[in-house]
Amino acid sequence: MEKVEKKKGFSGAFKLAAVAALLVFCGAFAVLKMSAGTVKVAAAKEIIPPGAEVTAKNAGLVELPRRLVPDGAVTSLDELKGKRVSVARLPGDLITGACLTDRKVSQIPSGAAGFFVPLGPAEAGSLKPNDLVAVVTCPGAGSPGEVAGVFRVASVVQNKSDVGEAKAEALLYGDEQSVVRAAPWVKDGHFRLLIRGGM
DSSP states (O other), X not given: OHHHHHHHHHHHHHHHHHHHHHHHHHHHHXXXXXXXXXXEEEEESSOBOTTOBOOTTTEEEEEEEGGGOOTTBOOOGGGGTTOEESSOBOTTOBOBGGGEESOOOOOSOTTOEEEEEEXXXXXXXXXXXXXXXXXXXXXXXXXOOOEEEEEEEEEEEEEXXXXXXXXXXXXXXXXXXXXXXXXXXXXXXXXXXXXXXEO
């Protein structure tokens, strides 16, 4: 009798463990299925300067694995109609709702490219439109860096961050090749500015 009861108890525990394992497997499969596959998202095809309108010429849809798509990614070109970018987009950069605006930036001369650079308090207080600024790369400790480009200041904007902190940024412009060299360093925060003054 005892052997039969032990077998029944073991059998019940085994069934319970099998059901639990099946539920875990089904849950994991559902999560993988939801995160698997690809999504089409908007990305820049060429440099889009701040304030420039997003068009079919400078932006398109690219396919990415769903797990790599950031929150706020634009998934339809219809969402971009009449919109402008508030920060420069380099070729391949994703276009998210956070970088879209309705404001027009008209300080960049025709044929030039531009991008925003965050400023410290001292730089914000001393920079003014038409100043010349060199963006110097900062690759790491002990590395001297190099001048990625020399740009003109179009404007200096003082704003407040989402948490109420004061922040300032300058809209710089120059030739497209210099912007392509400097913008990734600025985007990653590995740069410093040398201010040369107005000319």
